[in-house]
Amino acid sequence: MSAAAVTPTPAPARRRPRLGRLLLLRGQPRTVQVGATIVGALVLAAIFAPLLAPYDQNELDFSNLLAAPSPDHLFGTDDSGRDVFSRTLYGLRIDLAIVFFVTYAALPIGVVAGAVAGYFGGWVDAVISRIVDVMLAFPFIVLVIAIVAITGPGVKGVLIGVPLVGWALYARLARSEMLVMREQPFMLATTALGYSRRRAILRHAVPNLIRTSLIYSTLDLVVNLMLLASVSYLGLGAQPPNAELGSVIAQGQANLLDAWWVATLPGLVLVAFGVGVGLVGDGLSDGKLLRRGARA
Amino acid sequence: MTEPLLTIDALSIGFGAGDEPLRAVRHVGLDIAPGEIVGLVGESGSGKSLTCRSVMRLVPAGGRVLEGQVRFDGRDVLALGDGDLRSLRAKEIGMIFQDPFSSLNPVYRIGDQLMETLRVNRGMGKAQAREEAVALLERVGIPEPRRRLLAYPHELSGGMRQRVMIALATASEPRLLIADEPTTALDVTTQAQILELLLEMRERLGMAILLVSHDFGVIAQVCDRVAVMYGGHIVETGPVETLYRDPQHPYTRALLESVPELEAAARDRSEVPRAGIPGRPPELGEELPGCVFAPRCPYARPECEAVSMALVPVGTAQASACPIQPFRTTEAVTA
Helix, strand or coil, X not given: CXXXXXXXXXXXXXXXXXXXXXHHCCCCCHHHHHHHHHHHHHXXXXXXXXXXXXCCCCCCCCCCCCXXXXXXXXXXXXXXXXXXXXXXXXXXXXXXXXXXXXXXXXXXXXXXXXXXXXXXXHHHHHHHHHHHHHHHHCCHHHHHHHXXXXXXXXXXXXXXXXXXXXXXXXXXXXXHHHHHHCCCHHHHHHHHCCCCHHXXXXXXXXXXXXXXXXXXXXXXXXXXXXXXXXXXXXXXXXXXXXXXXHHHHHHXXXXXXXXXXXHHHHHHHHHHHHHHHHHHHHHHHHCCCCCCCXXX | CCCCCEEEEEEEEEECCCCCCEEEEEEEEEEECCCCEEEEECCCCCCHHHHHHHHCCCCCCCEEEEEEEEEECCEEHHHCCHHHHHHHHHHHEEEECCCCCCCXXXXXXXXXXXXXXXXXXXXXXXXXXXXXXXXXXXHCCCCCHHXXXXXXXXXXXXXXXXXXXXXXXXXXXXXXXXXXXXXXXXXXXXXXXXXXXXXXXXXXXXXXXXXXXXXXXXXXXXXXXXXXEECCEEEEEEEHHHHHHCCCCHHHHHHHHCCCCHXXXXXXXXXXXXXXXXXXCCCCCCCCCCCCCHHHCCCCCHHXXXXXXXXXXXXXXXXXXXXXXXXXXXXXXXX
16 A cells, blocks of 8 residues: 555545454554454443443342452452442443543643644744743643532543643644744645635644644643542542442552452453554554655 | 736835845746746745745745746736635645655555545546546556555655646646746756656646746756746756757856766766856845846956846847846857
């Protein structure tokens, strides 16, 4: 496929990227296949948690406290006799929903802000870049705690805090790419053709510079998941009795020595998600998945 | 003479803020009549690209027009408001660039890019724009235009891409096309085809062309008139044939002599004169007294330090910035 990008012979017009083929992962590097499989399985598990979970996440069973993993309780039970597997599924469900939302709410804001800064330069750039610096200088978790102090405990702190700060990194990435792209003849051409600046930035620049941000967003997904887990580990996330990976792990920690599974198995799910996303991100940066990017 | 379509008058462009900007273009004056093809030739850094970019107010960041005027069809381009400027760019002046590999947006099909221009700049509907895009591709000589609409830029060869770029820039049938080194990145046969296409487009649309190049051969093939730039100045202008046959400025002569001749080379390599120009062109902002070419000029004499670089008419249509006119009084010494 990449050969077509090199040989200048006019190839027959290509169809739209074949979503089906992409989903089947044919011809993708092994890392992407493995990563996407892991992520896909976890996302499906999260979506279908209510169907997959053998028990209600809050169902107590005092005759069965801290039971070891068994066919009945795949991940064992915790100190209230709740099924850890079910709690992990529900926890994953809410965590992934939040993490995808906060990451991909921040991305477009950041990319557009960065593109605008890089395109105009001058004082526009100065203002946006200083705001970005301030955001990046702020200790993230402190900010989230501060927001939680205002909104009260619950996932709101993360829902507001992460996009509030998270856009800044995308803005910085997009700005630096825009500085290069601004000098590209095709951007000059948008001006020479009399297009509006808005059209030049949103329609012509952004689709070319979003690729880097998409790659970075896979890393950001993991960072945000960890952040969410830390916040709920600190008791500032989803409120009991509802499960979240961080709070499940936090509760299991008390019994780590005699019932390792309560904290460890949800933790491993967290790790698996991180590894899976990281592998996909690797594949993206190889440029094989998004092969129509500016740099063929 | 007919009223010129474009007039560049005493234009100076400089870089850097303050009272002492570095001057890259100095007192350049140039007229283009409707339908005329004018070449702007010179080596890198002579200010030719900057001059032509200023016509569309596309001087890169950091650069600014210090003095002078650009008038297009009676309007003062440098004083146009945002809306008027956009409409000038959209409808009346088109521009193509040196590098056809990056002058099309890599993420869009060429059909989408053509249709975008037609819809935005000519207010067409989707279906009409599609038909017109096919017609545009046909006009620039792209085979199977309907199928090519679906191609991405990377699927086309350099020459094809430049053709698409020409289609894009001429979609609104502009009255002036600025071609900034349009063939430099292409091989020689493709180059000839693109130049041929430019001539054809002139015939068909009656548009004037400002062709920038460092290659005298390219200029000679298509231009009616040519202006030679050196160190930010236009040092000589005139009709292509006379200027080619009878250059009046020492720099023009040196430039023409530095074009290697294939026939001579084929006969005997040792016979090919090494006709490079000794020395180096002035650096950006370097202020020389009098003639900028004097340090490299074989005919330099003390009076050169007092030369103003204003163009002096030589004969009927030619003008040279060299008042000493060594070729009028003495026989050529160099040959």
